[in-house]
Amino acid sequence: MKSAWVERDAEDAIDRYAARGIARELALRVYSTRLLGRERNLVLHGGGNTSLKGTARDLSGAETDVLYVKGSGRDMGAIEPDRMPAVRLAPLRALRGRDALDVNEMARVQRGFLIDPLAPSPSVEMLLHAFLPARFIDHTHATAVLSLIDQPDSERLCAEVYGGRMGFVPYRMPGFGLAKLAAEIFDKDPSVEGLILDKHGLFTFGESARESYERMIETVTLAEQPLAKGRKSVFATAALPARIAAITEIAPILRGVCSLRDAFGEGAHRRMILNFRASETILNYVNGEEVARYARAGTITPDHVIRVKPWPLIVPAPEAGQLDAFRERAQAAAERFIADYKSYFERNKAREPGARMHDPLPRVALVPGLGLFGMGESMKEAAIAADVAEAAAEGITGAEAIGRFTSIAETDLFDCEYWSLELAKLNARPRPPLAGQVAVITGAGGAIGAATARAFAQAGAAVALLDLDLKAAQEKAQAIGGAALGLSCDVTDASSVQAAFDAVVAAFGGVDILVSNAGAAWQGKIGEVDEAILRKSFELNFFAHQKVAQAAVKIMRRQGTGGCLLFNISKQAVNPGPDFGPYGLPKAATLFLMRQYALDHGADGIRANGVNADRIRSGLLTGDFIAARAKARGVSEKDYMSGNLLGHEVTADDVAQAFLAQALALKTTGSVTTVDGGNIAAALR
Ligand SMILES: [Zn+2]
Numbered sequence: 001m002k003s004a005w006v007e008r009d010a011e012d013a014i015d016r017y018a019a020r021g022i023a024r025e026l027a028l029r030v031y032s033t034r035l036l037g038r039e040r041n042l043v044l045h046g047g048g049n050t051s052l053k054g055t056a057r058d059l060s061g062a063e064t065d066v067l068y069v070k071g072s073g074r075d076m077g078a079i080e081p082d083r084m085p086a087v088r089l090a091p092l093r094a095l096r097g098r099d100a101l102d103v104n105e106m107a108r109v110q111r112g113f114l115i116d117p118l119a120p121s122p123s124v125e126m127l128l129h130a131f132l133p134a135r136f137i138d139h140t141h142a143t144a145v146l147s148l149i150d151q152p153d154s155e156r157l158c159a160e161v162y163g164g165r166m167g168f169v170p171y172r173m174p175g176f177g178l179a180k181l182a183a184e185i186f187d188k189d190p191s192v193e194g195l196i197l198d199k200h201g202l203f204t205f206g207e208s209a210r211e212s213y214e215r216m217i218e219t220v221t222l223a224e225q226p227l228a229k230g231r232k233s234v235f236a237t238a239a240l241p242a243r244i245a246a247i248t249e250i251a252p253i254l255r256g257v258c259s260l261r262d263a264f265g266e267g268a269h270r271r272m273i274l275n276f277r278a279s280e281t282i283l284n285y286v287n288g289e290e291v292a293r294y295a296r297a298g299t300i301t302p303d304h305v306i307r308v309k310p311w312p313l314i315v316p317a318p319e320a321g322q323l324d325a326f327r328e329r330a331q332a333a334a335e336r337f338i339a340d341y342k343s344y345f346e347r348n349k350a351r352e353p354g355a356r357m358h359d360p361l362p363r364v365a366l367v368p369g370l371g372l373f374g375m376g377e378s379m380k381e382a383a384i385a386a387d388v389a390e391a392a393a394e395g396i397t398g399a400e401a402i403g404r405f406t407s408i409a410e411t412d413l414f415d416c417e418y419w420s421l422e423l424a425k426l427n428a429r430p431r432p433p434l435a436g437q438v439a440v441i442t443g444a445g446g447a448i449g450a451a452t453a454r455a456f457a458q459a460g461a462a463v464a465l466l467d468l469d470l471k472a473a474q475e476k477a478q479a480i481g482g483a484a485l486g487l488s489c490d491v492t493d494a495s496s497v498q499a500a501f502d503a504v505v506a507a508f509g510g511v512d513i514l515v516s517n518a519g520a521a522w523q524g525k526i527g528e529v530d531e532a533i534l535r536k537s538f539e540l541n542f543f544a545h546q547k548v549a550q551a552a553v554k555i556m557r558r559q560g561t562g563g564c565l566l567f568n569i570s571k572q573a574v575n576p577g578p579d580f581g582p583y584g585l586p587k588a589a590t591l592f593l594m595r596q597y598a599l600d601h602g603a604d605g606i607r608a609n610g611v612n613a614d615r616i617r618s619g620l621l622t623g624d625f626i627a628a629r630a631k632a633r634g635v636s637e638k639d640y641m642s643g644n645l646l647g648h649e650v651t652a653d654d655v656a657q658a659f660l661a662q663a664l665a666l667k668t669t670g671s672v673t674t675v676d677g678g679n680i681a682a683a684l685r
Contacts, residue, residue: 001042001144001220004035005210022081025054026068028209029136030081035213037076042140042220044391045384046073047303048201051129051137052209056086056115064115065089067130071120072110085119092130096183101176103419127179132186134205136212141201141301143391144223147398149198150300152406158196161222167192171199171408173415174302194219199408200301227398234401235288241319244369245326247276248502249558250318251373252510253327256559257334258313258361258375267605267666269561270359271436273462273483274509275382277390278371285393286366287317295366298407299388300395302416307388308374310344310413313337313362317369323558337362348414355418364389377435379462379483379508432460433664438508440464440501442491442548443518445472447618448568451656452515454480459660461513464504466491468518483508491518491544501551510559513663514552516545517568519587521620526581534582541586545593549608553601562605566659567594569672571614575682591672598670607669609662612684613655614676615641645678 010031017027029052036042036050049070056066066086070076074083091113095101101109110121123129129137148157155168167185172178182195182203193215194204204219206212251274263270285291296311315333318326341360349355363385365373372393374386399405407413439456443449444465457463457480465480466489467473474486485507489500504511522537524530549565556563572584573591590610597608615621630640641649658673672684 001039001142001217001224003214003217004039005032005213010210017081020081023054025052025209026081026084029068029084030079032136032138032209032213033070033076033079033084036138036140036216037079040387040391041143041394042216043076044141044304044387045307046075047301048076048140049123049125049129050076050084050139051126052084053089053135054086058088058115066115067092067126069122069126069129072123074120083120085122086115087122087126087130088113088115089130092127095127095176096131096180098176103175106175124174125179127176128174128182128203131179131183132203132205133190134207134212136206136209137203138206138212138216139201139203140216140220141303142216142220142223143300143395144220144227144398145196145202146300146395147227147402148223149196149200150395150399150405150407151403153403154196154198154406157226157403161226162196162219164189164191165193166202166219167195169195169197171197171412173412173419174200175419199406226402229402234397235284235290237284237287238289238291238317238368240287240317240369241322243320245318245320245323247370248505249323250326250367250370251276251505252555252558253323253330254315254365254367254373255510256561257327257331258365259559259561260359260361261561263359265666267562270361271512271561272361272375272377272509273379273382273436273438274365275374275376275379275386276371276506276509277374277386279390281397282371282390282393283369285397286314286368286370286372291366291368294396294400294405295392297396297405298410298413300392300399300407302408302412304388304392305413305417308363308385308392309341309358310410310417311340312364312366312372312389314366314368318367334362344410344414348411348418351411351414352418358417364392373509375509377431378460432458434459434461434513437461437512438464438504438510439513439515439663440466440504440511440548440552441515441517442466442489442544443568444476444486445469446517447652448613448616448655449515449517450476450479451652452517452659453477453484455653455656455660456513456515456663457482457484459664462508464500464507466500466518491516491548492539494547497547497551501555505555511552511555511563512559512561513564513566514548515566515568515659516548518544519568519570519620521580522582523579524582525579529582534585537582538586538589541583542589542593545590549593549597553597553604553606556606557604562607564663565594565597565606565608566662567591567608567610568655569594569610569612571612571674571676571679571682573612574684575679594672595670602669607666609665609668609670610672611655611658611662612672612674612676612682613650613658614679614682615644616650616652616655617641618652642677644676645680648677650675650677 013031033050051069068084071083204215260270315330338360345357376382439461441453445467464485465473470488477484477486490496570587573587576584594610630637
């Protein structure tokens with residue numbers, strides 16, 4: 001591993017933070033913490049921590065000795081000084097005299113000595129930093145070091161690699177006990193440059209930020225050397241089918257078997273978003289003959305267990321053309337996983353009184369021949385799980401190259417997974433109503449499509465925005481942020497629709513909700529209109545709805561967890577306007593298309609509903625058009641747009657909320673919601 005320290009950048013950080021009144025040492029502490037946090041082979045997602053011993057003024061203005069330590073669960077790569085809370089050092093050190101500190105006391109200690117009472121909670125490893133004397137302390141879960149210490153004879157290996165430069169601390173769960181043990185081991189030989197924490201990670205010390213950082217890099221580099229020597233084709237590969245099925249075929253099946261039927265009421269499944277990864281290392285790892293042994297032996301460092309559970313799901317290699325057989329075997333594997341997880345919880349629950357079992361679904365699936373999937377209720381969680389799984393593939397490969405991968409005991413894994421202080425890292429927020437669901441919106445570059453995508457994303461869905469205009473789709477997706485995906489799609493072209501749905505499945509694992517919204521208006525007096533115009537309108541305003549609905553239903557049936565088809569119809573379907581036949585006729589057919597889907601696929605758990613909206617500012621009803629119509633009728637634009645029973649203009653957001661309500665109404669199918677401010681002639685009977 002190469003040092004990323006750049007003296008100029010360090011000086012820049014000092015200047016930048018000085019302007020905000022931050023002292024030089026803390027500025028450097030932030031600078032090197034960020035360097036460590038940006039290296040994924042050192043720490044992942046809120047793991048790891050750093051500290052600095054210095055002084056700070058408390059609220060009374062008195063200067064006092066403090067420990068600046070990373071806030072719990074904060075990402076080191078993006079740390080800022082206000083995320084490194086200052087804690088009074090003297091009372092923390094005094095705690096070393098105690099024999100024990102239970103979890104409730106520990107939670108109070110975490111906040112009890114903060115200089116700023118509103119600061120974030122410090123890391124759970126704060127006491128370890130406080131009990132050691134070094135000014136700067138860095139802690140990571142470096143993958144290469146884990147390969148060395150996740151071994152039965154880790155102490156001997158460390159002695160070989162580091163001589164006496166690093167102290168060796170046997171495994172102990174993070175918290176008071178570990179802090180005390182580490183300090184005792186340090187006291188026996190204060191000349192060490194750092195401490196190895198068996199089966200967990202490492203600490204390095206320094207009198208300057210740079211010294212502590214460079215020692216971290218050097219310690220990791222020394223671990224990399226023996227691993228590189230033993231690294232030639234680590235795993236003997238199992239026999240695999242000659243042709244492996246495509247990820248777009250496999251992901252929906254996996255999503256289906258890794259769901260919980262009726263978890264939140266009848267028809268309300270717990271679903272997850274999938275994030276796929278493959279690389280040479282991952283494939284060698286998942287294809288290994290002994291994958292069930294080394295991949296199920298536990299996590300590479302304790303705090304990963306809160307992200308990926310103690311072990312992954314392993315399914316058989318999927319043979320191309322044999323999807324039914326794959327589904328059956330994957331289903332059996334998932335059921336076994338759930339049963340194993342439940343009995344693991346039952347075996348250990350007495351260790352954490354009052355603990356409630358997390359959902360028993362896997363967070364990582366290994367698929368020989370294909371790669372691995374991270375899973376979570378949001379794309380963010382799925383990607384974190386996939387990152388942790390990739391680190392495991394890397395770390396376990398390294399461990400097996402020089403010995404045999406060994407994790408902590410099951411009881412230790414359970415203690416970490418259900419330790420309330422670790423769980424605080426996940427800062428549980430209320431579960432959004434569409435968590436774990438994937439929504440595809442067509443015509444999403446336009447006003448109604450974009451508003452709908454935004455509403456669904458806010459409700460927790462992973463959204464894919466499809467539009468003929470790729471740039472518009474990408475811009476709207478970017479405005480939503482997060483995992484929102486902008487894709488080009490000509491909904492009148494079967495191959496374009498197939499490609500777009502394949503891309504959605506590759507990105508999120510499947511599809512649960514379709515909002516078939518793309519449309520355009522054609523006009524003409526019906527007795528005179530050119531048949532070509534009528535056919536063109538039918539292509540977009542009827543057949544395209546059928547194309548995207550069929551593509552979505554195919555995926556939904558593969559998942560086997562129901563689904564929801566939503567159609568943007570139009571009031572024209574029931575209340576034709578003069579000369580609007582070319583638009584209204586295919587929309588009337590689409591109204592019946594919706595009903596046919598409700599009828600034919602209700603047994604699959606797939607609901608179909610539609611929205612009849614009218615007079616919405618959009619690509620169909622532009623500012624110029626509105627001005628012209630208002631003028632023609634001799635009314636103001638405002639009066640024209642509010643010409644309905646309620647006297648209010650109807651907006652794209654109103655339509656979006658109607659679609660969202662339909663997506664959430666689990667017992668409603670075959671229905672039309674009217675969003676037009678009230679037009680009794682268009683009311684459905
Ligand atoms: Zn740690």
